[in-house]
Amino acid sequence: MAELILALDLPDGASALRLLDSLPSVRWVKVGSYLMTRSGPDLVERLSNRGLSVFLDLKWHDIPHTVAGAVRAARESGVRLATVHTLGGMEMMAAASEASGPDLAVVGVTVLTSHTEESYARATGRATGMRLSEEVVRQGRHAIEAGLSGVVASAAEVSPLREALGAQPLIVVPGIRLPGATADDQSRVASPATAVAAGASHLVIGRAVLRAQDPAAAWAQVEAEAG
Numbered sequence: 625m626a627e628l629i630l631a632l633d634l635p636d637g638a639s640a641l642r643l644l645d646s647l648p649s650v651r652w653v654k655v656g657s658y659l660m661t662r663s664g665p666d667l668v669e670r671l672s673n674r675g676l677s678v679f680l681d682l683k684w685h686d687i688p689h690t691v692a693g694a695v696r697a698a699r700e701s702g703v704r705l706a707t708v709h710t711l712g713g714m715e716m717m718a719a720a721s722e723a724s725g726p727d728l729a730v731v732g733v734t735v736l737t738s739h740t741e742e743s744y745a746r747a748t749g750r751a752t753g754m755r756l757s758e759e760v761v762r763q764g765r766h767a768i769e770a771g772l773s774g775v776v777a778s779a780a781e782v783s784p785l786r787e788a789l790g791a792q793p794l795i796v797v798p799g800i801r802l803p804g805a806t807a808d809d810q811s812r813v814a815s816p817a818t819a820v821a822a823g824a825s826h827l828v829i830g831r832a833v834l835r836a837q838d839p840a841a842a843w844a845q846v847e848a849e850a851g
Contacts, residue, residue: 625851626816626824627652628652628826629652629827629828630833631653631681631828632655633830636659636662636663637659637670640663652677653671653679654678654681654830655671655680657681657682668680668701668703669702672701677704677705678705679703679796679826679828680698680707681707682694682707683708684707685709685711685712686712686716689719691712691719691720692719692720695720695723695728698728699723699725699727704728705794706724707730707731707733707776708720708772710732711763717771717772718771722771729773730772731767731774731775731796732764732770734760734776735778741753741754741755741756744756756780756781757780760775760778760781761785761788764777764788764793765789768793774793774796775789776797777796777797778799778814779797779814779818780814782795783822786823791823795824795826796825796826796827797819798828800814800832801815802815802816802842817850820850829843829846
């Protein structure tokens with residue numbers, strides 16, 4: 625079964641902690657750019673003290689020395705999973721891997737779930753008509769070659785990634801929606817069951833729970849869908 629990660633995309637740490645009080649079965653939580661900027665390392669420490677595994681999703685993309693320092697800081701804070709951008713290059717990813725140590729897994733963000741083929745082609749200067757799945761696999765191979773623990777990709781690319789990378793690497797899948805929900809600002813979304821069947825190791829769920837009238841019921845539905 626895939627690990628389920630609750631994305632704490634909330635205004636502040638107090639709101640996040642109140643939500644978690646109502647969801648006792650949550651084991652993994654994601655802290656992204658907004659909440660980290662607002663509440664900082666203190667929140668990460670409080671989450672870890674609750675026995676939660678913290679996914680720090682800051683998508684570092686900088687020179688190797690700077691990214692390595694950020695990874696070390698995350699490791700020392702007790703973070704269990706963190707992200708870098710694969711387009712930062714092999715040297716940057718290798719530096720992140722070397723700094724991570726045995727208790728922190730670093731995964732490479734391939735193509736954001738908000739991208740379509742057209743928007744990604746514009747952003748990168750690639751030819752229109754390119755296939756995102758091929759680009760994700762290309763970046764995934766580089767991430768594993770550089771020593772990362774896995775990648776972040778949409779559910780649409782999990783099957784070709786598994787075929788290319790094998791069973792061992794982590795594949796973290798955001799853009800998870802319950803059946804019937806809207807895609808919002810993400811272009812490539814999937815249900816928990818679809819992502820798990822494709823071979824995802826971790827699912828990131830945010831809006832399906834955060835926007836629900838009954839977050840506990842929505843989380844229970846996610847757990848049931850994921851099997």
